[in-house]
Amino acid sequence: MSQQARAVATRAQIVRGAAETFEKQGYVGASVGTIIENAGLTKGALYFHFRSKDELARHIVAEQHAISIAAVEAIGREEALAIEQIVMLCHEMARQIVHDPIVRAGIRITLELSADEQGPTDPYLDWINACEQLARRAIEQGDLRSDIDPPRFARFVIGAFTGVHTVSQVLAHRTDLEQRVDDMWMFLLPGIMPEDRHPDIERIRKARSVGVPVVGAGQVPARG
Amino acid sequence: MSQQARAVATRAQIVRGAAETFEKQGYVGASVGTIIENAGLTKGALYFHFRSKDELARHIVAEQHAISIAAVEAIGREEALAIEQIVMLCHEMARQIVHDPIVRAGIRITLELSADEQGPTDPYLDWINACEQLARRAIEQGDLRSDIDPPRFARFVIGAFTGVHTVSQVLAHRTDLEQRVDDMWMFLLPGIMPEDRHPDIERIRKARSVGVPVVGAGQVPARG
Incomplete structure (x- = not known):
């Protein structure tokens, strides 16, 4: 996989994991920690793509x-x-x-x-x-x-x-x-x-x- | 105010403060700490009336x-x-x-x-x-x-x-x-x-x- 394709895949993985967390816990309830856990990624990967919750x-x-x-x-x-x-x-x-x-x-x-x-x-x-x-x-x-x-x-x-x-x-x-x-x-x-x-x-x-x-x-x- | 009347008033105050917190922050988002703060009461007063969030x-x-x-x-x-x-x-x-x-x-x-x-x-x-x-x-x-x-x-x-x-x-x-x-x-x-x-x-x-x-x-x- 090229670096760009990997970045796209990682971002999709973050978004999907975050969606599942927001759906269940809401905006206030969802923490960056839980989002990372659900997406199966590191904090660094998340912050590379998105600045904040x-x-x-x-x-x-x-x-x-x-x-x-x-x-x-x-x-x-x-x-x-x-x-x-x-x-x-x-x-x-x-x-x-x-x-x-x-x-x-x-x-x-x-x-x-x-x-x-x-x-x-x-x-x-x-x-x-x-x-x-x-x-x-x-x-x-x-x-x-x-x-x-x-x-x-x-x-x-x-x-x-x-x-x-x-x-x-x-x-x-x-x-x-x-x-x-x-x-x-x-x-x-x-x-x-x-x-x-x-x-x-x-x-x-x-x-x-x-x-x-x-x-x-x-x-x-x-x-x- | 009798002790009983005070208890009723305190409970109403807790419920009102909690309602405002739940309305704004949701069930997951609202913490007992914020509820107490919004109700202007102590943790002890809250737990006297309600066992949990x-x-x-x-x-x-x-x-x-x-x-x-x-x-x-x-x-x-x-x-x-x-x-x-x-x-x-x-x-x-x-x-x-x-x-x-x-x-x-x-x-x-x-x-x-x-x-x-x-x-x-x-x-x-x-x-x-x-x-x-x-x-x-x-x-x-x-x-x-x-x-x-x-x-x-x-x-x-x-x-x-x-x-x-x-x-x-x-x-x-x-x-x-x-x-x-x-x-x-x-x-x-x-x-x-x-x-x-x-x-x-x-x-x-x-x-x-x-x-x-x-x-x-x-x-x-x-x-x-």
Whole structure:
């Protein structure tokens, strides 16, 4: 392995270990010592790549941001109605949370740091903005009621998804998340779609993205 | 002040100080030292009332549970339709979160401990059960569609509220929470109410509880 390839691999190893530590112990609870232990590395290796725990935490949030952007772009390329893409977006967020420790760590760090004015907001804003654009197109396509305000609707959808996930985490350790997201759309769609599109509700509820790429640890520059 | 009154006052002071510490630093992050400092007490005073940080955390969740129960009972006594009481429930949860540090601490502790199998679930289950009973009555009263499954609906409503709150916390430090909860019902009600009740939507959205008592720190026995 070249020196550069080794450095990339080491950084990915640090990020993965840190994500697991942040996910379980939170930003305040996680110590650099535990992160090093979980990553199976030395303090020197960690400090070669990241200046501090804070930089590492912000890097994880940036990776989560990159993962979100990639998912939003992939869903945008699907051959599907905008309203179906909104449903896909929620199921894709659920899939990422269940499968990617970086996403779970990012969520926990974001929530903890939100006690502060300087807390990160990017991952939430990514999803809200994506949902808002899709809502505008869904109104044009006649699948969303024309009196719905896209920014408020998008904020509600991402909020509702976020809490459906939280309650699934607390009560069922996320084992029922897919089902609960499907319930969400069952309750929401009849109220937000114009009457004449109601026959499509069952099909729209089943919309899932097929082309979202997997973005691994180490895709975001650590510094600069 | 009698010795007993002093003990009650001291315990309330510990609980309040601990709630503020848990809210800001989380369960893992909060140390007994910081809790004592924030409560302005000695280690001896704390250990006289609570055996450990864990006992203190579980006590706060129990207080949150008691606060929830009191609110649910007060809302049940309101002269209002069941569907209005569901709307009241959400606005009351929002009010508690904004005004009561014990509720905020309880939410954070519950979420942190949910990584564990033994995490507390009571406060979520309180609200879900209350919402489920109200949903059954709302169906009987003709204000909720008869094909709606009350347990799934209740779980969704509490989930959606939870996340609307989370996003409001992350993006607006809860300053827009009341407005966002109102948006939630604007998007939800048309889909869950039978057509013939739609003229009532605006009135139902405005439903607020007036009689919820304020339950202060120290209302729950610390031990036994």
